[in-house]
Amino acid sequence: xxHWIPVFTRPETVKTLLDSLDYFRKEGLxxxxxxxxxxxxxxxxxxxxxxxxxxxxxxxxxxxxxxxxSEHNVRQILEQLAFYKKAHKNDRAYQFWQERGHPxxxxxxxxxxxxxxxxxxxxxxxxxxVDEAVHWRYxxxxxxxxxxxxxxxxxxx
Numbered sequence: 001x002x003h004w005i006p007v008f009t010r011p012e013t014v015k016t017l018l019d020s021l022d023y024f025r026k027e028g029l030x031x032x033x034x035x036x037x038x039x040x041x042x043x044x045x046x047x048x049x050x051x052x053x054x055x056x057x058x059x060x061x062x063x064x065x066x067x068x069x070s071e072h073n074v075r076q077i078l079e080q081l082a083f084y085k086k087a088h089k090n091d092r093a094y095q096f097w098q099e100r101g102h103p104x105x106x107x108x109x110x111x112x113x114x115x116x117x118x119x120x121x122x123x124x125x126x127x128x129x130v131d132e133a134v135h136w137r138y139x140x141x142x143x144x145x146x147x148x149x150x151x152x153x154x155x156x157x
Contacts, residue, residue, distance in 0.1 A: 005080045006038040007096075013065055014138055017041065018151045020061045029053050031153045033116040035123050035139035042119045044106070054103075062096035112157055116144070 008014050014036050021043075025031050032044040047053045069078050078094065085095035106112050124136035133141035142149040 004039040005077055005084075007065060007069075007077060008036050008041070008138075009038045012068060016064045016068060017061055020057055020064070022151055023060075024053055024057055025152065027053075031140075031151065032112070032155070032157060033119045033140045033144075033153065034151065035119045035136070035141075037123055037127070037129075037138070042123065044112070044115050044119065050103070058097045062094075065096060066094050109157070116140075120144070 008017065017036060021029075021031055021034065024047075028047060030046040032046065034043045035041065045054075066078070066081070069081075081094035081096060085093075104115075106115055120133040120136075120139055120141040124130050124139065125133050130136045133139065134145055134147070137150065140149050140151065140153045143153045143155055
């Protein structure tokens with residue numbers, strides 16, 4: 001998310017994000033873990049064309065989320081998205097996502113466990129939003145306890 005703007009404070013905006021992930025999951029994207037907080041999200045993903053899939057995901061969700069914000073007249077967030085837009089992005093009024101994500105190649109089972117643990121624990125638990133990761137509705141932590149979450153994830157790796 002661009003400049004930590006709190007876009008994911010509404011169930012509808014999170015649903016847009018998850019619906020998009022689910023669409024790509026059905027096209028072959030493997031979703032191993034995810035978490036969404038009010039102003040950012042983390043994913044552990046795999047695909048044969050990950051850079052392309054992430055670009056498509058960002059493009060689609062940006063269009064959908066900006067449309068939602070416009071339809072619901074969420075002026076404060078739209079103004080921030082316009083204000084922080086990079087100057088060379090002259091083909092659009094708003095910029096939703098940062099230009100670069102922070103992808104890391106996960107090498108081995110230990111690193112995979114660390115990344116998933118970080119996503120589930122560090123974000124909602126360390127911030128004090130919940131006492132246990134499984135209590136955070138907007139993450140895949142529940143899936144790793146055998147309880148289905150909001151998005152089907154691949155827990156075998």
